[in-house]
Amino acid sequence: MSAGVVGKAIARVDGRAKVTGAARYAADAEVRGVAHGVLVMSTVARGRIVALDTRAAQAAPGVVDVYTHLTMPRLTVPAPTTGYFKRFVPMQDENIQHAGQPVAIVVARTLEEAQQAAVLVIVRYESQTPQVVLADGLGDAYVPAPGSDGTNDYVRGDTGAGLAAAGVIVDATYTTPLQHHNPLEPSVTVAAWSGDRLTVHESTQGISNTQNALMQALGVPRENVRVITPFVGGGFGAKGPVWPHTLLTAAVARLAGTPVKLVLTRAHTYTSHGHRAETHQTLRIGAARDGRLTAIEHVVTQPVSRSDELVFNSSEPTRMLYACPHVRSTQRAVRLDLPTASFVRSPEAATSHALESTLDELSHALQLDPVELRLRNWSAVNQETGAPHGSNFLRECYERGAAEFGWARRDPRPGSMRDRDGLIGWGMATAAHTAGGRPGAGAAVTISVEGTALIRSGTQDLGTGTYTVMQQIGAQVLGLPLHAVRFDLGDTNFPPAFASAASATVPGVGSGVVRAATTARGRVVALAVADPRSPLYGVEPARISTADGYLHVTGQPSRRVSYRSVLRRHGQPIEVTSDPAPAALGYSTGAVFVEVHVDPAIGRIRVRRVVGVFDPGRVLNRQTARSQAIGGAIWAIGFTLMEHTLIDPHLGRVVTPNLSGYLVPVNADVPDIEVGFIDRPDPSSPALGARGFGETPMTGVTAAIGNAVHHAIGKRIRDLPITQDKVIAALS
Amino acid sequence: MSEEETPTKVGSTRRTVLKAGATTTLAAGTPLPALLGEAPASAAAAATATSPVEVSLTVNGVARPCTVEPRVTLLDALRERLGLTGTKKGCDRGECGACTVLVDGRRIKSCLTLAVMQQGKEITTVEGLARGDRLHPVQAAFVREDGLQCGFCTPGQIMSAVALIGEGHTRSDDEIREWMSGNLCRCSCYPNIVAAVREAAKEMS
Ligand code: FES
Ligand code: FES
Numbered sequence: 001m002s003a004g005v006v007g008k009a010i011a012r013v014d015g016r017a018k019v020t021g022a023a024r025y026a027a028d029a030e031v032r033g034v035a036h037g038v039l040v041m042s043t044v045a046r047g048r049i050v051a052l053d054t055r056a057a058q059a060a061p062g063v064v065d066v067y068t069h070l071t072m073p074r075l076t077v078p079a080p081t082t083g084y085f086k087r088f089v090p091m092q093d094e095n096i097q098h099a100g101q102p103v104a105i106v107v108a109r110t111l112e113e114a115q116q117a118a119v120l121v122i123v124r125y126e127s128q129t130p131q132v133v134l135a136d137g138l139g140d141a142y143v144p145a146p147g148s149d150g151t152n153d154y155v156r157g158d159t160g161a162g163l164a165a166a167g168v169i170v171d172a173t174y175t176t177p178l179q180h181h182n183p184l185e186p187s188v189t190v191a192a193w194s195g196d197r198l199t200v201h202e203s204t205q206g207i208s209n210t211q212n213a214l215m216q217a218l219g220v221p222r223e224n225v226r227v228i229t230p231f232v233g234g235g236f237g238a239k240g241p242v243w244p245h246t247l248l249t250a251a252v253a254r255l256a257g258t259p260v261k262l263v264l265t266r267a268h269t270y271t272s273h274g275h276r277a278e279t280h281q282t283l284r285i286g287a288a289r290d291g292r293l294t295a296i297e298h299v300v301t302q303p304v305s306r307s308d309e310l311v312f313n314s315s316e317p318t319r320m321l322y323a324c325p326h327v328r329s330t331q332r333a334v335r336l337d338l339p340t341a342s343f344v345r346s347p348e349a350a351t352s353h354a355l356e357s358t359l360d361e362l363s364h365a366l367q368l369d370p371v372e373l374r375l376r377n378w379s380a381v382n383q384e385t386g387a388p389h390g391s392n393f394l395r396e397c398y399e400r401g402a403a404e405f406g407w408a409r410r411d412p413r414p415g416s417m418r419d420r421d422g423l424i425g426w427g428m429a430t431a432a433h434t435a436g437g438r439p440g441a442g443a444a445v446t447i448s449v450e451g452t453a454l455i456r457s458g459t460q461d462l463g464t465g466t467y468t469v470m471q472q473i474g475a476q477v478l479g480l481p482l483h484a485v486r487f488d489l490g491d492t493n494f495p496p497a498f499a500s501a502a503s504a505t506v507p508g509v510g511s512g513v514v515r516a517a518t519t520a521r522g523r524v525v526a527l528a529v530a531d532p533r534s535p536l537y538g539v540e541p542a543r544i545s546t547a548d549g550y551l552h553v554t555g556q557p558s559r560r561v562s563y564r565s566v567l568r569r570h571g572q573p574i575e576v577t578s579d580p581a582p583a584a585l586g587y588s589t590g591a592v593f594v595e596v597h598v599d600p601a602i603g604r605i606r607v608r609r610v611v612g613v614f615d616p617g618r619v620l621n622r623q624t625a626r627s628q629a630i631g632g633a634i635w636a637i638g639f640t641l642m643e644h645t646l647i648d649p650h651l652g653r654v655v656t657p658n659l660s661g662y663l664v665p666v667n668a669d670v671p672d673i674e675v676g677f678i679d680r681p682d683p684s685s686p687a688l689g690a691r692g693f694g695e696t697p698m699t700g701v702t703a704a705i706g707n708a709v710h711h712a713i714g715k716r717i718r719d720l721p722i723t724q725d726k727v728i729a730a731l732s
Numbered sequence: 733m734s735e736e737e738t739p740t741k742v743g744s745t746r747r748t749v750l751k752a753g754a755t756t757t758l759a760a761g762t763p764l765p766a767l768l769g770e771a772p773a774s775a776a777a778a779a780t781a782t783s784p785v786e787v788s789l790t791v792n793g794v795a796r797p798c799t800v801e802p803r804v805t806l807l808d809a810l811r812e813r814l815g816l817t818g819t820k821k822g823c824d825r826g827e828c829g830a831c832t833v834l835v836d837g838r839r840i841k842s843c844l845t846l847a848v849m850q851q852g853k854e855i856t857t858v859e860g861l862a863r864g865d866r867l868h869p870v871q872a873a874f875v876r877e878d879g880l881q882c883g884f885c886t887p888g889q890i891m892s893a894v895a896l897i898g899e900g901h902t903r904s905d906d907e908i909r910e911w912m913s914g915n916l917c918r919c920s921c922y923p924n925i926v927a928a929v930r931e932a933a934k935e936m937s
Binding site for chain 1: 803820830890
């Protein structure tokens, strides 16, 4: 292997395309004669359509046609295994299951004509009063049947006995609000039929899922559906599942006889692609006087829609992270008239927030430093399975993070640290998120007669750096210089890959690339040692090393031959394809430390400093990994201090479907963020020692901010977001 | 749409802009006539809003004739008529900055202005910054400092940064943060964006 290709801070290989405007996202695809689609959304949350008048819309200039449930073809609801989680397809009947459900699609020659005509569609409803408030439905909560994350009522030991044995018990109720992904690129489908073959340019985190869902919905063979996604303008889960607008656009493109481009408006995204469900969480934690946990009871209640039962904010940290003999973790659901909820960046953030905040409460009750409390409950094994982690340097993260932050200088008394204009708070928490454990990916490696490699996999790059790190992995395994390798993605003609979600890309696609590249390298080595003209003739293949484009005898770097000359003599390219293989579930952790400043007069909180030290196994690319850690921390600032989607309690509509009502962090909200990595390979990883990591760094930071606010003001605000009004109320 | 709400002549008065703005915003939301129980407007009324006009836009130094309806935003004219898809649409209502371009050297949100208002002005988009293979210092700094992830906000960030350096708002990191806050980045590359702007400003001074 070449030294140094993996692990370096390498600038993203798609950077130039992105800074010049050359990168083509789904809405930028050049499709001849494309018409524009615009959705018309239901204005009621529960009821049925009783009358539709599309005449004015149809007569408007430029309109190709207007489609409703009366004119749409029947579509099959794709199976949940395709990532289509909603258990119905809209525009198939008159029923309305949530506000903002598509009831018509207008297709016109230009966007402006489609927008104009969409306003002219008249829909009359018979509506019932929707139920959309979680607090009102808590009495109806139930425990859903086991889902994709296993049982929703997990029990280990006997929490009654654990609590009876505790020296201290802390009870707390936390809530987190409904939130939206808001990737900067709203979802896009551009669907073009040629006979019975469909090509879709889609802003998706999973081209294979999209292909499978379209195949099932439309009843066409898989090989007739091609999905192309070279660039995605952020996803964060919004584009992980497949959503109705994709199926509907493909269906109307066939009816209209013209390619159709549908770009969701920002407002439409709020009901079109899921959201992070609101949670209501109760925690009871018992501990011995020395801080060792004796019991945790954690009940999470969240809304599910009328049509499905998806529960995504699962309590992995509660089950897996800390050494505790008695644990009960229950996920409950309440049916409400809301759209289907889904996963949003770091689904475990919501439950981690409550757990890590309650642990802070426990540290106060025990008068024990919060870092020390966590060190005393560190576990060498996955507490849920009892199996050891591939590697686990969480203790080192606490120690290094605390040292870099200067934690030893903290005065633990709340309200004790101040500066001229206000109160200062220091808080910390553990970052932890499961990673990978999904079906994995295949990859195809072609080594040309010029000795360069092209690697392809049907994966995606959401900005996480897939193009870059897969090129690095390929170069490392083959022993080629980085510039001699190209990695291509985003086309269902390539070997299939799992969706870019669940921190599964590095373990899944990375291991697929390692397998294919290892086989391809073996073929080249076999050619070199079998060729009497080669300086490596007759050498044991196991004694051959590859680096910088050369094969050489290990320990004898001058006895070498280039990839190029081996392939030239071979006279034809070498092609190897690996099949998808599941990647084991990893657990990436870290320790995060936050300083906040609170202005008590106006209740304003500023995050002043974040220090995070993480253990993601081997770091493939320090620059892209650091950027993801920074991104996670900033998401945590949004999650904890500002983001929440307001639903009108009577009408069930989103009140804030835009970026001025739904606040996300802006540049001026963000301080310097220091990121450190332990960077020691996980020997159990099939991806050169690297684990999935993308979702870890948002966790922990949320609670660290909340804990810092408590340290600053001496009051615990348990309902997120921690907004100014709540701070003022707490202080008065 | 009632007759009154329809822009009747091409021009750049504030009134016209507001009216045209209302057209697109309405379309993006609830079908209002249905909500208000109004009769739908006639197709004829809609037609008067849509008579196309010939305009010539000077984009990245090149005169680009095109035919647009008066209600077409500069953003949609660039993307859908001129094939300049580097400029992005994140919200279509002035909230995200993804559509930022320079008009006569000033940064504006191209979703909030109409193409017909920009005739005779110098429009610069992200496609117009590099000189052949040589990236503009701001572009190069964004790559070097990893001021991007998904890249969707990046054209807008870069156009904003180019203008901001010209405006002289780079005296401190805090000042850069403040003056770059009209450009959202949901991937949250803000610290790297600040570094890129700071480094590019140094290089350009
Ligand atoms: S698209 Fe213009 S500001 Fe968002
Ligand atoms: S790089 Fe993705 S939104 Fe900024």
